[in-house]
Amino acid sequence: MGAQIQRGALEDLNHALHLAFASVVRTGEHVICSESVYGPVVGLLREQMGNFGIDVSFVDTPDSAAIKKALTPKTTLIHIETPANPTMAVTDISEAAAIAHGHGARLSVDNTFMSPILQRPLEHGADIVIHSMTKFLNGHADVVAGMVVAKDEKDYRLFRKMSNAFGGTIDPFNSFLVARGIKTLALRMERHVANGMKVAKFLEGHPKVSKVMYPGLESHPQYETHRKQSDGPGGLISFELKGGVDAGKVLMNSVHMCALAVSLGGVETLIQHPASMTHASMDPALRKQAGITDGLVRISVGIEDAQEIIADLEQGLAKVK
Numbered sequence: 069m070g071a072q073i074q075r076g077a078l079e080d081l082n083h084a085l086h087l088a089f090a091s092v093v094r095t096g097e098h099v100i101c102s103e104s105v106y107g108p109v110v111g112l113l114r115e116q117m118g119n120f121g122i123d124v125s126f127v128d129t130p131d132s133a134a135i136k137k138a139l140t141p142k143t144t145l146i147h148i149e150t151p152a153n154p155t156m157a158v159t160d161i162s163e164a165a166a167i168a169h170g171h172g173a174r175l176s177v178d179n180t181f182m183s184p185i186l187q188r189p190l191e192h193g194a195d196i197v198i199h200s201m202t203k204f205l206n207g208h209a210d211v212v213a214g215m216v217v218a219k220d221e222k223d224y225r226l227f228r229k230m231s232n233a234f235g236g237t238i239d240p241f242n243s244f245l246v247a248r249g250i251k252t253l254a255l256r257m258e259r260h261v262a263n264g265m266k267v268a269k270f271l272e273g274h275p276k277v278s279k280v281m282y283p284g285l286e287s288h289p290q291y292e293t294h295r296k297q298s299d300g301p302g303g304l305i306s307f308e309l310k311g312g313v314d315a316g317k318v319l320m321n322s323v324h325m326c327a328l329a330v331s332l333g334g335v336e337t338l339i340q341h342p343a344s345m346t347h348a349s350m351d352p353a354l355r356k357q358a359g360i361t362d363g364l365v366r367i368s369v370g371i372e373d374a375q376e377i378i379a380d381l382e383q384g385l386a387k388v389k
């Protein structure tokens with residue numbers, strides 16, 4: 069690990085990602101990215117970075133053989149989300165780091181779903197960590213901000229130079245709000261995890277739910293990997309209803325306490341439909357490849373009383389035929 073962990077705060081996460089990618093990847097090079105990923109990252113890599121002659125492959129990064137297979141002599145960056153938005157797929161950070169470093173590439177990790185309280189990718193070999201501070205770090209749904217963390221002093225200097233050139237740095241008032249939010253981060257994360265576990269178990273036991281994706285459940289395909297590299301499963305859950313998209317619509321329009329809205333990681337519980345909301349801009353073929361089905365519902369479990377969240381979901385599910 070470098071002598072000091074260095075951070076830089078940006079206006080939002082896409083600025084943070086753009087800054088990190090544009091700083092370390094050059095024209096003619098190749099990036100490997102998790103296929104299940106925050107939707108706009110696909111456009112950023114394919115279109116905006118593509119315009120500068122950068123090539124990208126979206127792969128199933130929980131499968132390390134798939135990462136290895138996608139490597140080309142030009143690969144200089146592997147970018148993963150773990151757990152991934154919205155499928156909750158988990159990638160082994162130390163395995164991905166070993167593959168990247170064995171190839172002379174860097175590993176960057178979007179750690180938004182975990183926050184540094186639950187997962188610290190630098191400890192597992194990542195070179196760059198990116199957080200949307202809009203989510204858990206701020207926690208109160210009143211800021212849009214992002215952060216880039218570099219392990220290496222040289223990378224940090226690159227990021228500073230780039231952010232100077234690009235602009236898009238966070239303003240003082242939003243910095244104040246995020247700093248205020250971080251004071252309660254540890255407490256909030258404890259509650260997000262406790263509530264997440266209760267809601268996930270409730271959903272898993274419900275007869276109208278066909279599948280629950282939550283890394284705190286033993287049924288999660290990468291349960292052991294997540295346990296190894298994190299201190300908790302967090303507050304994000306994805307699930308599918310037996311009645312598919314139509315059932316999902318009924319549920320989302322029937323809940324009262326859970327707000328139908330994008331974003332995540334705030335004190336209030338939010339529910340949303342990735343295929344028509346957060347991941348609507350993603351090409352449908354890639355959505356399908358990544359397992360983001362039209363029936364997938366994502367919930368960001370807040371810090372309210374868990375029984376109230378469950379009661380709201382229960383009455384909503386009762387309206388599903």
Ligand SMILES: Cc1ncc(COP(=O)(O)O)c(C=O)c1O
Pocket residue numbers: 080081082106149153178180181200201202203212213214331332346
């Ligand atoms: C994993 C992940 N990264 C980044 C973002 C976007 O962050 P921001 O709203 O700060 O641009 C999201 C938003 O949902 C996300 O889920």
